[in-house]
Amino acid sequence: MTRRRLRDIVPLAAVVAVAAGFLLLWKVLVVVGGYPIFVLPPPETVGARLWTAWRDGVMEPHVITTLSEVLIGFVIGSGLALVAGYALARSRLTERLLSPYLVAAQATPILALAPLIALWFGTGLLSKVIICALIVFFPVAVSTMVGVRSVDSQLLEVGRVFRATPLQVLTRLEIPGALPSIFGGIRVGATLAVIGAIIGEWAGGESGLGVLINLARGSLFDTPLLFATLVTIAAIGVGLYWLILVFERRLVGERG
Amino acid sequence: MVVRGSAPRLKRSIGTSSTQAAIVRTGRDSRPGLSAFNRAPPAIAARNLRFAYGGDPPRPALDDVSFEVAPGELVAIIGANGTGKSTILKLIAGLLEPAGGTAEIRGTEVRGPSPDVGLVFQEPRLLPWRSSLANVAFPLELAGWPRSRWEARARDLLGLVGASDVDGLRPHQLSGGTRQRVSIARALALEPRVLLLDEPFSALDALTRERFNLSLQSIWKETGTTILLVTHAIPEAIFLADRVLVLAGHPGRIAAEIPIRLRRPRTLADLDAALVTDAAAQIRSALDRGVTPHLRGEDTG
Numbered sequence: 001m002t003r004r005r006l007r008d009i010v011p012l013a014a015v016v017a018v019a020a021g022f023l024l025l026w027k028v029l030v031v032v033g034g035y036p037i038f039v040l041p042p043p044e045t046v047g048a049r050l051w052t053a054w055r056d057g058v059m060e061p062h063v064i065t066t067l068s069e070v071l072i073g074f075v076i077g078s079g080l081a082l083v084a085g086y087a088l089a090r091s092r093l094t095e096r097l098l099s100p101y102l103v104a105a106q107a108t109p110i111l112a113l114a115p116l117i118a119l120w121f122g123t124g125l126l127s128k129v130i131i132c133a134l135i136v137f138f139p140v141a142v143s144t145m146v147g148v149r150s151v152d153s154q155l156l157e158v159g160r161v162f163r164a165t166p167l168q169v170l171t172r173l174e175i176p177g178a179l180p181s182i183f184g185g186i187r188v189g190a191t192l193a194v195i196g197a198i199i200g201e202w203a204g205g206e207s208g209l210g211v212l213i214n215l216a217r218g219s220l221f222d223t224p225l226l227f228a229t230l231v232t233i234a235a236i237g238v239g240l241y242w243l244i245l246v247f248e249r250r251l252v253g254e255r256g
Numbered sequence: 257m258v259v260r261g262s263a264p265r266l267k268r269s270i271g272t273s274s275t276q277a278a279i280v281r282t283g284r285d286s287r288p289g290l291s292a293f294n295r296a297p298p299a300i301a302a303r304n305l306r307f308a309y310g311g312d313p314p315r316p317a318l319d320d321v322s323f324e325v326a327p328g329e330l331v332a333i334i335g336a337n338g339t340g341k342s343t344i345l346k347l348i349a350g351l352l353e354p355a356g357g358t359a360e361i362r363g364t365e366v367r368g369p370s371p372d373v374g375l376v377f378q379e380p381r382l383l384p385w386r387s388s389l390a391n392v393a394f395p396l397e398l399a400g401w402p403r404s405r406w407e408a409r410a411r412d413l414l415g416l417v418g419a420s421d422v423d424g425l426r427p428h429q430l431s432g433g434t435r436q437r438v439s440i441a442r443a444l445a446l447e448p449r450v451l452l453l454d455e456p457f458s459a460l461d462a463l464t465r466e467r468f469n470l471s472l473q474s475i476w477k478e479t480g481t482t483i484l485l486v487t488h489a490i491p492e493a494i495f496l497a498d499r500v501l502v503l504a505g506h507p508g509r510i511a512a513e514i515p516i517r518l519r520r521p522r523t524l525a526d527l528d529a530a531l532v533t534d535a536a537a538q539i540r541s542a543l544d545r546g547v548t549p550h551l552r553g554e555d556t557g
Contacts (some may be wrong), residue, residue, distance in 0.1 A: 154381050160351060162395040163377050176385045255384040255428060
């Protein structure tokens with residue numbers, strides 16, 4: 001086996017080993033604690049429930065709803081945050097004017113805002129998208145601002161030597177230079193967007209994984225389904241994170 | 257081969273004064289003694305340049321610096337730290353605005369960066385997210401060259417500086433010396449008439465530096481570009497330059513101008529010649545004295 005293949009396999013094996021260890025601990029806890037299935041179902045019961053929920057078409061519509069909210073909210077929130085972050089980085093006046101409001105908005109718990117947003121914008125897609133966009137905005141805006149400000153001034157001087165236009169400085173120097181930092185914010189934002197969607201669905205909605213959690217916990221009293229939904233939410237978060245990581249590796253690459 | 261135009265270039269001596277170009281490039285016509293040639297404006301001219309960096313109080317960096325560099329000439333500026341060597345290059349490159357006097361490129365006052373001027377910094381300053389090829393192509397892309405043209409041009413330039421084999425590698429995968437080669441190739445991309453080199457080999461060890469000096473000499477010969485080189489190293493200045501300008505004092509002034517009358521092409525063995533020792537002694541003496549009456553016209557031969 002080549003050293004490179006070994007280098008790829010070792011981290012994957014470590015992840016699998018940690019997951020196996022976690023499942024084992026979970027099982028031991030259930031057996032030793034003697035918990036009933038409606039308090040803490042064993043992992044194999046949750047696995048079986050996850051399978052049946054997908055097979056019977058219980059999970060799919062909720063996943064589609066949540067994913068739509070997450071993706072639309074994430075794209076809108078990130079897009080606005082990139083523009084705002086750049087403006088904050090390049091204009092001291094903008095930073096002075098906007099910073100207090102941005103920090104105040106970030107400090108206000110989204111859990112408290114969600115019912116208000118649902119009241120104002122209804123319990124449909126719009127309110128969830130707004131919540132997702134709000135929760136994504138701050139980390140992406142701040143990482144963009146930090147990234148653009150930290151672009152090496154010596155590289156900007158190279159741009160001046162070669163008479164780069166302001167647009168060329170932005171697209172050829174500032175954005176590529178700030179990408180590692182921007183992606184740091186985007187990765188955080190993507191996982192927060194999932195949380196935002198669930199909170200939005202709790203505040204009011206007919207479909208979505210947040211709604212399914214409420215159903216499983218309340219009227220259905222189906223704890224294994226609740227756990228299966230949690231696993232699905234976690235999988236969406238991991239999947240988004242991984243997708244962004246792939247994009248990041250492609251766009252940023254090795255920089256030494 | 258990367259050359260400007262198709263006509264052969266001739267380097268030859270014209271005149272006896274050390275303040276005049278000893279070695280020049282004719283550009284189009286190789287006939288000796290052409291009067292039009294003598295009227296050609298200098299490739300670089302600094303006229304009573306003064307500059308001070310901002311602050312309270314401002315820090316004067318240059319005071320009344322004047323010199324000319326003829327087309328095709330290679331002139332070195334040598335001086336201690338803080339004498340304003342890099343400032344001169346930035347003024348000529350149009351990155352700084354003089355507090356007094358003017359910098360001129362081919363008779364035109366410098367009012368900002370120009371495609372006629374290439375600048376190689378002390379650090380390679382390559383874009384870490386681009387390959388060597390894409391780094392060399394950077395100025396060509398900015399100038400709107402189509403990919404098919406810039407790719408071929410960038411490959412030629414990498415070949416010229418001896419870095420063809422690293423075209424796909426990113427800066428962090430290159431040695432310090434190769435990074436600087438790529439940086440020189442990038443500076444040559446737009447076929448500048450004037451190349452400004454700010455201690456480009458200062459981070460290299462002595463042996464590598466000697467190899468790079470040989471490379472630079474052949475690049476200069478091949479492209480015929482006028483070069484103004486800032487360096488700390490006396491042997492490097494003597495090996496490469498037609499003339500050495502000694503900068504001294506705070507703020508910096510031209511303390512001496514020493515012509516180097518070594519045959520070209522030069523070899524490392526030439527550095528052992530007696531006249532090199534004389535030139536080195538003169539440079540050292542000028543550096544030690546600081547600002548003294550100019551030594552224009554003194555000969556090392």
